[in-house]
Amino acid sequence: MPELPEVETTLQGIRPHLEGRVLRGVDVREARLRWPVSEALYALKDCPVLGLKRRAKYLLIQLAEGQLLIHLGMSGTLRVVEAGTPLRKHDHVDLRLDDGKVLRFNDPRRFGTVLFQAGAADHPLLEKLGPEPLGDDFTGERLFDRSRGRKVAVKSFIMDNATVVGVGNIYAQESLFLAGIHPSRAAGRVSRERYDRLAEAIKAVLAKAIEAGGTTLRDFTRADGQPGYFAQSLRVYGRAGQPCIQCKTVLKADRHGQRSTSYCPQCQR
DNA sequence: CACCTTTCCTGGTGGC
DNA sequence: TGCCACCAGGAAAGGT
Secondary structure: OOOHHHHHHHHHHHHHHHOOOEEEEEEEOOOEOOOEOOHHHHHOOOEEEEEEEEEOOEEEEEEOOEEEEEEOOOOOEEEEEEOOOOOOOOEEEEEEEOOOEEEEEEOOOOOOEEEEEEOOOOOHHHHOOOOOOOOOOOOHHHHHHHHOOOOOEHHHHHHOOOOOOOOOHHHHHHHHHHHOOOOOOEHHHOOHHHHHHHHHHHHHHHHHHHHOOOOOHHHHHOOOOOOOHHHHHOOOOOOOOOEOOOOOOEOEEEEEOOEEEEEOOOOOO
């Protein structure tokens, strides 16, 4: 599952292949993604690529005509291949470049998106996004201010993209453990001091994950076995029923908005 | 084979 | 009563 670190890694991986190139055209084999692939993409022809950016989990490819938005959803991947490379199952969209290479979007579950926003304005999907977790405008103070009076579980609160972007299920659980906060606690009933700790925990976990090259949990659990960053660092995620690494209390499992949550009932209050 | 995954949207509710 | 903010739940699809 691509979390923010994986998206960042993908961006860095494709950037050298796209910067300075010209987008010759777009081939769409399957337009039924999370939203239909933007019709306007079909008409794009010979567009110089001006730059690449990441915003939350969106990859943005900037053209003079507008902006391409790519979201990997749950199962999306981007690869740079030579033109003519045989198609695999679920290879839905190709961006053809002027050097004979192709940026190929593959997504079995089709929760991803490939959209186009004409002109200079931001796409509506980007308008309501909160700050980047690693930016200076994401602070404990902001979490505190925005949470007053809110009854929603603090875990759901920090996973809300309007609060801060890019905090997925794994990072939310790990950050709450590091900060010693019970995931079910009402967001409005967490003190300023504890939100300071939580903001720092979120930054630390994400920064380390990006540093590790965005390797995901599932990659570690696959058979090739190389123990990586998360395998060693995960303190609560997926460990319900096992002892807390700090106090040996058996970790509990809970559920917030359809998502599983593990936590230590002793260390997290 | 039911479950699990992300994100946005919808509909219901409660407060003012 | 009317409106808005808030929050829970639903939907998409396929691999495991």
